[in-house]
Amino acid sequence: MTAAVLRRPPLLVRAEGLSRAFAARTLFRRAAPVLAVREVELDLLRGEALGVVGESGCGKSTLGRLLLGLLPPTAGQVMFDGEDLAAVPPGRLRRLRRRMQMVFQDPYGSLDPRRPVGAQIADGMLIHRLETPAGAVARTAALLRQVGLDPRHAARLPHEFSGGQRQRIAIARALATGPDFVVADEPVSALDVSIQAQIVNLLADLRSELGLALVFISHDLHVVKHLCDRVMVMYLGRVVEQGPAASVFAAPAHPYSQALLAATPSMHRRGTRPPALMGEVPSPAAPPSGCGFRTRCRWARPDCAAEVPPLAPHPREPGRLVACWRAEEVAT
Numbered sequence: 644m645t646a647a648v649l650r651r652p653p654l655l656v657r658a659e660g661l662s663r664a665f666a667a668r669t670l671f672r673r674a675a676p677v678l679a680v681r682e683v684e685l686d687l688l689r690g691e692a693l694g695v696v697g698e699s700g701c702g703k704s705t706l707g708r709l710l711l712g713l714l715p716p717t718a719g720q721v722m723f724d725g726e727d728l729a730a731v732p733p734g735r736l737r738r739l740r741r742r743m744q745m746v747f748q749d750p751y752g753s754l755d756p757r758r759p760v761g762a763q764i765a766d767g768m769l770i771h772r773l774e775t776p777a778g779a780v781a782r783t784a785a786l787l788r789q790v791g792l793d794p795r796h797a798a799r800l801p802h803e804f805s806g807g808q809r810q811r812i813a814i815a816r817a818l819a820t821g822p823d824f825v826v827a828d829e830p831v832s833a834l835d836v837s838i839q840a841q842i843v844n845l846l847a848d849l850r851s852e853l854g855l856a857l858v859f860i861s862h863d864l865h866v867v868k869h870l871c872d873r874v875m876v877m878y879l880g881r882v883v884e885q886g887p888a889a890s891v892f893a894a895p896a897h898p899y900s901q902a903l904l905a906a907t908p909s910m911h912r913r914g915t916r917p918p919a920l921m922g923e924v925p926s927p928a929a930p931p932s933g934c935g936f937r938t939r940c941r942w943a944r945p946d947c948a949a950e951v952p953p954l955a956p957h958p959r960e961p962g963r964l965v966a967c968w969r970a971e972e973v974a975t
């Protein structure tokens with residue numbers, strides 16, 4: 644093997660101690676803030692696909708928006724290609740924004756219903772002065788082709804397309820500025836099951852063709868396993884497990900990851916099914932002390948309430964991280 648093959652791709656996105664709280668209010672008084680994302684550390688390499696999984700409300704979307712600089716953190720920072728998103732001057736931030744894009748769950752909601760789709764795809768190229776108007780028309784046609792649509796339909800309005808076609812348009816729009824980092828937030832969960840695989844395959848193809856770094860937020864563990872190199876499991880705003888997707892899904896180490904997999908019947912090996920999740924997720928405004936998962940964990944002991952377990956190396960597999968005081972026993 645040559646040295647070039649062995650070289651690790653460079654780092655593109657780094658999050659350090661990334662946290663975000665939201666002020667919460669009841670009708671008449673302030674309530675405790677919602678701790679949506681807590682002390683997340685993350686490295687994303689160029690061209691790498693990272694899946695972010697966890698139950699609804701665990702902070703996946705907030706993390707995605709923080710990574711793109713669409714939401715300011717309450718603590719910690721995001722470095723994009725070596726630059727702190729919170730510290731760069733506005734002009735520089737605009738230029739960096741061109742390289743980071745988001746694909747949302749609901750393509751209909753994210754497209755303007757009254758404007759031709761071609762014009763919406765071309766917007767980013769024109770705003771960032773990447774193309775002349777004539778160049779933008781040609782590049783829009785090329786992008787439509789690249790996402791599997793007929794470029795002659797550029798003048799149509801969003802409602803003239805199916806849900807899957809609209810998500811292809813949203814992807815073309817995200818690619819229009821030539822990004823190297825894309826956050827896809829549940830991009831297939833609003834689509835018919837029969838269409839989902841087509842969109843996932845399109846994202847996989849585009850990712851390898853264009854060398855995109857991808858953060859793929861999803862409830863669907865199958866899709867993450869198929870598409871992502873690495874997976875990060877979140878619970879109540881914290882990362883509880885992280886590692887190569889193949890090994891995490893083959894043998895999840897955190898009791899929460901094990902329970903998530905157990906809730907996806909076709910993803911655990913026969914005879915190895917651990918019990919599914921017990922009870923409700925606690926409120927992110929009043930998370931349990933110590934390990935956030937302890938109130939639902941069959942391995943929990945009284946001392947799990949004392950301190951938050953650090954995200955530490957897996958007892959046996961280097962390259963994997965798990966945040967559990969009893970990781971040694973759970974992993975056996």
Ligand SMILES: Nc1ncnc2c1ncn2[C@@H]1O[C@H](COP(=O)(O)OP(=O)(O)OP(=O)(O)O)[C@@H](O)[C@H]1O
Binds near residue numbers: 678697698699700703
């Ligand atoms: N703008 C906001 N104001 C107040 N609370 C918010 C805001 N955005 C998110 N939250 C809260 O932060 C927590 C994390 O929400 P987030 O949407 O990031 O989770 P999620 O894992 O993406 O959930 P889902 O899968 O349902 O989209 C939730 O408790 C949510 O109610």
